[in-house]
Amino acid sequence: MNTNRVNKLKERLSRKLRKFSWNFREAPPLKRPVFIVGTVRSGTSIFAKCLGEHPNLIYPRYRHFELTPEWCDLAGIDMAAVITKRHKCPPLKSSDATDNICEQVRQGFAKILVEEGGNKNMRFVNKNPHLWNKLPFLQAIFPDANLVIISRDIYSTVASTKRLFIANNTRHGLNYYLPPEPQSCWRCIFPGYPD
Secondary structure, three states: OOHHHHHHHHHHHHHHHHHHHHHHOOOOOOOOOEEEEEOOOOOHHHHHHHHOOOOOEEOOOOOOOOOHHHHHHHHOOOOOEOOOOEOOOOOOOHHHOOHHHHHHHHHHHHHHHHHOOOOOOOEEEEEOHHHHHHHHHHHHHOOOOEEEEEOOOHHHHHHHHHHHHHHHHHHHOOEEEOOOOOOOOOEEEOOOOOO
C-alpha cells in the first residue's frame, strides 16, 4: 500500500473517531472565526485554501467547501446552490439571527472545527459568497469574527461567472437569473422545478 493511501486512511479514521467522541464532550466555543466573502468567481476559494494552510487555522476540507448545506441546516436559511437544491438566496438582517439560530450555528461550526482536527486554540475559516448579502446576520451570530472581503476586476469576474453558469447549465440543467429585489443574490432554476 502506498504512503499516500495510508495517510488518507489514517485521516479518515481519525475524523470518524473525532465524530464518535462527540457523544462524550462539548465543542469549545469558536473564537474570532474568519469569514471570507466576495462575489462569485472573485477568488474566495483560492484565498481560503491558502489561508487554510496556516497551522492555527481550520478550513474544512472534508465537507462541501463553502459549508452551504450546513448554513442552510443550522440556521434554517436559503442559499441557492446545486448541493442544496434551493433556488433562492435572500438577504438577511441582524434581527433574523434569533438566539436559537445563533446558538445552533455557533455549536454546529464549533463541532465542525473539532471534526476537522481543530482545537480551542485554532480559528475557524469559512468562505461563502452567499454570505455577501447576509453580513448583518453573520455579524449578529459571530460578533467577534474577522471578515475578509475579496474583490476582483469586474470584467474577469463576469467572464468567469458566465463560464460557471454555462457549465452548470450543461452539467445540471440549471438556469440562473438575478431577481429584481435589491440586495438579492443570483437565483437558480432546477430542471423540473415548478413555476
